[in-house]
Amino acid sequence: MSLQMPPLRGVHDERGAKVTEFGGWEMPVEFDSIQEEHRAVRESVGKFDVSHMGEIAVSGPDARALMQRLTSNDVTALDVGDSQYATITDEDGVIIDDTVVYRLPDEGDDHVFLFIPNAGNDEAMTERWRTHRDEWGLEASVENQTHEYAMFAIQGPDARELVLDVVADPDRVSDLSRFEATYTTVEGTESESESESKCWVARTGYTGEDGLEVIAPWDDAESVWSAFDCQPCGLGARDTLRLEAGFVLAGQDFDRETNPRTPYECGIGFTVKLDTEFVGRDALERAKEEGVEEKLVGFRLVDRGIARHGYDITTTDGDVIGTVTSGTMSPTLEAAIGLGYVPVEYADAGTKIRVDVRGRPKKAKIETPPFVDTV
Amino acid sequence: MSFDTPDDRRYQESHEWALETDDGVRIGITDFAQDELGDVVFVELPDEGEDITAGESFGVVESIKAVSDLYAPVSGTVTAVNEDLFDAPELVNEDPFDEGWMLAVESDDESELEDLLTAEDYEEQVA
Numbered sequence: 001m002s003l004q005m006p007p008l009r010g011v012h013d014e015r016g017a018k019v020t021e022f023g024g025w026e027m028p029v030e031f032d033s034i035q036e037e038h039r040a041v042r043e044s045v046g047k048f049d050v051s052h053m054g055e056i057a058v059s060g061p062d063a064r065a066l067m068q069r070l071t072s073n074d075v076t077a078l079d080v081g082d083s084q085y086a087t088i089t090d091e092d093g094v095i096i097d098d099t100v101v102y103r104l105p106d107e108g109d110d111h112v113f114l115f116i117p118n119a120g121n122d123e124a125m126t127e128r129w130r131t132h133r134d135e136w137g138l139e140a141s142v143e144n145q146t147h148e149y150a151m152f153a154i155q156g157p158d159a160r161e162l163v164l165d166v167v168a169d170p171d172r173v174s175d176l177s178r179f180e181a182t183y184t185t186v187e188g189t190e191s192e193s194e195s196e197s198k199c200w201v202a203r204t205g206y207t208g209e210d211g212l213e214v215i216a217p218w219d220d221a222e223s224v225w226s227a228f229d230c231q232p233c234g235l236g237a238r239d240t241l242r243l244e245a246g247f248v249l250a251g252q253d254f255d256r257e258t259n260p261r262t263p264y265e266c267g268i269g270f271t272v273k274l275d276t277e278f279v280g281r282d283a284l285e286r287a288k289e290e291g292v293e294e295k296l297v298g299f300r301l302v303d304r305g306i307a308r309h310g311y312d313i314t315t316t317d318g319d320v321i322g323t324v325t326s327g328t329m330s331p332t333l334e335a336a337i338g339l340g341y342v343p344v345e346y347a348d349a350g351t352k353i354r355v356d357v358r359g360r361p362k363k364a365k366i367e368t369p370p371f372v373d374t375v
Numbered sequence: 376m377s378f379d380t381p382d383d384r385r386y387q388e389s390h391e392w393a394l395e396t397d398d399g400v401r402i403g404i405t406d407f408a409q410d411e412l413g414d415v416v417f418v419e420l421p422d423e424g425e426d427i428t429a430g431e432s433f434g435v436v437e438s439i440k441a442v443s444d445l446y447a448p449v450s451g452t453v454t455a456v457n458e459d460l461f462d463a464p465e466l467v468n469e470d471p472f473d474e475g476w477m478l479a480v481e482s483d484d485e486s487e488l489e490d491l492l493t494a495e496d497y498e499e500q501v502a
Contacts, residue, residue: 030440035439236439305417329416331414358419358435
């Protein structure tokens, strides 16, 4: 299978980015140095090309009903310009994907939603939405717009200021609260009148920092990307930043096939609204009543070493109790941190564990994320 | 992008270098290798007195994104370990051929060094 290219693949090449395959896309993993990029985001501002994320638009008379029945959160709570984090679960309450759902401006009397599945999941989610729509006899249009939009994340304490300088409606963007979004134009750098681009700008992101995400028309990607004059960052820094914040990564911290987990096991039970009707609701209600046996926890290594995905987590006596799902050297803390599943009796902060690093048991302690204080 | 490849030492296809010094054969990784790895954040090396075998893994170097095995260019007994790397693994990025050296070994067989790639051959490989 050939890899999908983001609209700025050539621009990233010219900037000297190293690229990697991610979710079927060829994406920049590192521009200068992961640590340097990471620090730019924690201390000032950095920009990420996240055009590999999917975009699926759902509109029509039953758009809201369809979204409500396929996502775990409550879309009726969304006013125009609001967004929410949600999971998409199967009948067993197992997470298929996590997503952000935006409510776009209405079209006549109809609600319009845009949701962002993870890279490589756009086709499967489009199919899922259409199949259920037909099965339930709902009237809604489901359009996979992944190849119509680029997506950028501008993140860090100085992100808002930087974005406000280049948007046509700085007051409107400035007024956005966390998880609010609006349409605006981003002033182009080439021919201003022609390259002004209508973008959906949201105060969201996945780095733990304040910042914005910008969904821009594919053809305007280069002028919009260039308009944000700051450190370009790759997926490498995105991974260290999200892990310091304790955010889960689809396909790594949960995976429907290889590591099926419910939102409660993942620590994102807040995305589940049991007073709504959705696929997986009944299973999740039972899971909540029964309580989870295993839980995703954070840990920090005491000994030297780095825990990596797939390494065993053991008791201090060496009995295997779990597996590392994410691990890295935290650039902010200069300490090895990670996430992994352990039985709930080992999940309390301060519990001593070991991580088997290539056959050597390394001392570690359970720690409640976020590892780094962010906004 | 061009990489430094000093011609005073020999190289291995897996991107380690070996240099004969008064303390024995010093071993490290190349400029190309450190650039490929990105920020080096951890190095695991054998202790003094342990033996390493040409072509076999003697430790690992970890960047933020990856774990990579280190392969011995020559066989021998470890006579010195660059302990500065435990506190400052970034030396591997900053100065891979000098301050970022990893081990010194007393070589069992001098011909092993001669069999490694010359700087010119190695440069061709990574070009």
